[in-house]
Amino acid sequence: MIFSKQRAWLAVVSVALMISAFVLGRAALQGQADRWYPSRWGANDQRGAANRITPAKILEAKNLITRGTIYPLGRVYEAGMPMFGTRHYSLRIPQAFKISGTNQPIYHDELVSGELGQIGTQFDGLGHFGIGDLFYNGNNRANFAQPEGLTKLGIENVGPLFTRGVLIDVARYKGVAQLQPSYEITAADLRGALQRQNLAIRAGDVVLIHTGWGTLWMKDNAKYGQTCPGIGVAAAQFLADAEVTVVGADNWSVEVNPNPNASLGGPVHQLLLARNGIYLHENLNTADLARDNVYEFAYVFVPLPLKGATGSPGSPIAIR
Amino acid sequence: MIFSKQRAWLAVVSVALMISAFVLGRAALQGQADRWYPSRWGANDQRGAANRITPAKILEAKNLITRGTIYPLGRVYEAGMPMFGTRHYSLRIPQAFKISGTNQPIYHDELVSGELGQIGTQFDGLGHFGIGDLFYNGNNRANFAQPEGLTKLGIENVGPLFTRGVLIDVARYKGVAQLQPSYEITAADLRGALQRQNLAIRAGDVVLIHTGWGTLWMKDNAKYGQTCPGIGVAAAQFLADAEVTVVGADNWSVEVNPNPNASLGGPVHQLLLARNGIYLHENLNTADLARDNVYEFAYVFVPLPLKGATGSPGSPIAIR
């Protein structure tokens, strides 16, 4: 490696200019009104809106349990379920294991592989979706996205969620069993449906949107996955302003897909996860709640604590 | 394929003898008093003791929630955790996926593989452990253990569990922080500890045993996995007679390991799962409950509904 004197000078000047550029650029950026971080829970927070679940909130949820009825809201994980892109899910039962013993002990287990936090009914964590290189709380992916797991924002930080749940039956409000493909649910739709249901959202709630799209699950998977009705940016902002903890839906992306603004990809994911620390719960089964007009309930979900994962599988439940 | 006349006759006689043997043998077997199936919930039942969780039981559990405090009872799933035999657990974060969009959408997911229902904190389903070829309700493994998942007794049949939980702090009762390796917890130990705690077990309860063994988790994995203190057959029979739904512990097999009777392998698994349809919950963290003297609580767990799986990962919670 041989530097000529001239080249060395070029390098020195170049580095000096780079530093100047960085300092000035940073000043310019920090002047922006659009500073979405640090989060309202501090620069080091990794739990986002899960912080809204206080003992008082837990007791509020508990008091909604009056009948002792549980609604499982999750789908069964099985071969052939709708899957995004080239993700996969595989389960196999190996040959039985025989243990020595006069009592003839024998057992089965199962081999599972897949993008576990992002298939089937899935709960999106704060390390899942970003804006350029930045994720919740301004964390740059270069600093936390490691091969063996996220070193920040991993799903194990969320903790158990036991809180008030509210179902917003937008399909019913619009007078249909199923919203149209790519129908964008507006803030007005949410307000109207809540008014019909005579309910208000409160801070810390989990809000589930019933679009009717879920009836396509394992019935018409091609249609299910191609598009979906869902909330748009304005409706998401309405929910963020209401300070909810989780937004779920009976579709695969909670948000409308594709976005009516063709230049945008996943803007609701960015708004809720990155900017507001609010979680998404996708591919839910909200049909039974809707059928029974159960609009208010205790929502319970404990993310599977896979260290450094971006999301969690699992079936949340609604209890009345 | 050429049969001589003589050989054909041998074959005919042989088959006749075999049929006679089968008929007589069956009669002899059916005379046994030790008929552990069909189950008390009928010959077609696949849920076992989960049937004990009624709306009334759910309301009983709900009424135990008075403070709004949640204790997560599950371990974090991570590389290096104690693992049985040649099971494995792997999690990787692939390169980020970039979606087209002026809003710079980008996301991570995770690739997971492992014996998912039987690693880390795990909930044993009724298809997990058998007696010879027979599992819960007398199901012969030849009829339900299929490569793509169990066609009977799969974990997806269990459904959500929300019920009264009772912690039995056997370590405390015995005046130690941690029971000795391979200490067999007796029925008298359970009765004595319950008396100390001034509590009774009721039908449908989940009973968690605190042995103190859990403090070895990720501290001394070699010792943790080599043996463990746990309930013996008599203690398990005591719990089965009490008609519980789940028995859990802060060790890796709930039952004492190895069994003091060296000729037996996993007899408690057989007694609880196969004969009584009672589930096991292994590798729990019961230390916080024990520390706070929380002996009675709402136990909540929703098995991950992996179709045809033998068990489930996941973190149960105790709520007070």
Added chain:
Amino acid sequence: MIFSKQRAWLAVVSVALMISAFVLGRAALQGQADRWYPSRWGANDQRGAANRITPAKILEAKNLITRGTIYPLGRVYEAGMPMFGTRHYSLRIPQAFKISGTNQPIYHDELVSGELGQIGTQFDGLGHFGIGDLFYNGNNRANFAQPEGLTKLGIENVGPLFTRGVLIDVARYKGVAQLQPSYEITAADLRGALQRQNLAIRAGDVVLIHTGWGTLWMKDNAKYGQTCPGIGVAAAQFLADAEVTVVGADNWSVEVNPNPNASLGGPVHQLLLARNGIYLHENLNTADLARDNVYEFAYVFVPLPLKGATGSPGSPIAIR
């Protein structure tokens, strides 16, 4: 467990009858002319027709190399390739690993999961396919099919294959670019095509069948996997009589699928693998050989030595 005296007697008689039945039945069975085991290489052999590859055979193959041209015969393993049943193939590149060092070391690896010996271009081992419970050399699956790998007949026993290869271009012989779906290739077809090619098969050869079906690969996967032309039982017997080592083809099962005899499933697999210890090589790309009229060559393949596996992925090569 309480036996009445009468029941005990029933049991004794039953067992006595069972033993008699077994002894007589065995005698009848052993009288069968259709004893396909032990194998010609002895009762303990695990390599089957790979035993035919002697140093002399290797030198025979070597002498076919005159131009220094290599034809890769394997398909690329990739998402979306044709796959049997619910098998899967997944490859992901995790986030880069950075090692400390002033030289900025960094590396990538890949996470792969799938039914590795039975997807894409695949070489079927002797533990893959059986007749009832019996596999090559009469091995009963109860004795060797263990959860952590086959304890007999695993692919690691095969060893490297370097031998004379012969392409039989049946499509060309029949005057078509691609044989019809489910066309059964007969022994006469093989003889006729060999005569046209002016070639004879010799003991220890690998025989590759060109059907033209391979052009559908990644072009029309649905058609590719639904049926295929291939050899029938008689053609397979012709090849077994010729004492070949491997039979390969540019289709997914070497044999015609479905079999013209609707009551049979995989009879050629049984004939070649179980009865004759002859391997199958599926999903090959024989198009280049056919195009260049290369009918005789050195065939080289080293099965991936996955201990206890049923087959092997990998690209065999033909050298001229």
Added chain:
Amino acid sequence: MIFSKQRAWLAVVSVALMISAFVLGRAALQGQADRWYPSRWGANDQRGAANRITPAKILEAKNLITRGTIYPLGRVYEAGMPMFGTRHYSLRIPQAFKISGTNQPIYHDELVSGELGQIGTQFDGLGHFGIGDLFYNGNNRANFAQPEGLTKLGIENVGPLFTRGVLIDVARYKGVAQLQPSYEITAADLRGALQRQNLAIRAGDVVLIHTGWGTLWMKDNAKYGQTCPGIGVAAAQFLADAEVTVVGADNWSVEVNPNPNASLGGPVHQLLLARNGIYLHENLNTADLARDNVYEFAYVFVPLPLKGATGSPGSPIAIR
């Protein structure tokens, strides 16, 4: 998003400075004598030193086959084999699949997961190891390291390798059965050992280094993986200057580990793979070749064509 006038100016100046810095910096960098790309095979090449295997080279290798003896050089893939970091390897045999048919067809397959190109005997591809963000031919990882596979430098580009192989028995040359832990093999060692063997390396050869370290494989895995003797940077440069195609060894990193220069991580990987497009073959079994004094042979290896993979498993063979 509200910009004050002042902030906007800062931003404009900042961008201007950044562009200047980039232009100057690039000029300085390009002036370096240490430009290791584009490769000698052109800026778009993805095969590196595999380009050295010409028909003439294949015929040269073929002529080394005189006895018809094959030496398998790969290790068996099995549970418990030495593994780098948190990589894993899992193989399971699922329950048998039964197909309908009067001929009782039944089959097994296997579920495999692991970092397949980088475990056990492994062949490192050009996308495996880099210098900062740059890999072979100056490819920036941001441009080709995609989650679903490398879009450049994937192992499927290599193609079959059939060429002259040379074993350099450095252990024998140094008069030991096994080199010391972390012994750095020098260029003088290689020259000396070649002289003892009375052999010269030629362009396109595969060079295998026998260190004796391989005898620890599955005997003392802890020692095997902790360090290893291997070639240093100078020896690697000697081999690169000799224009070889692959460098292999009976250790886990070909190169000495850790490097005697503690500030360097994997410098030989960088020199061979990134700068020279020369492949590495690790965890080989060279003991049989060394025992038989087989120093010259035909080396055959066909990388498993996993699209976009960083390396390949598989057993190369040496033929004499």
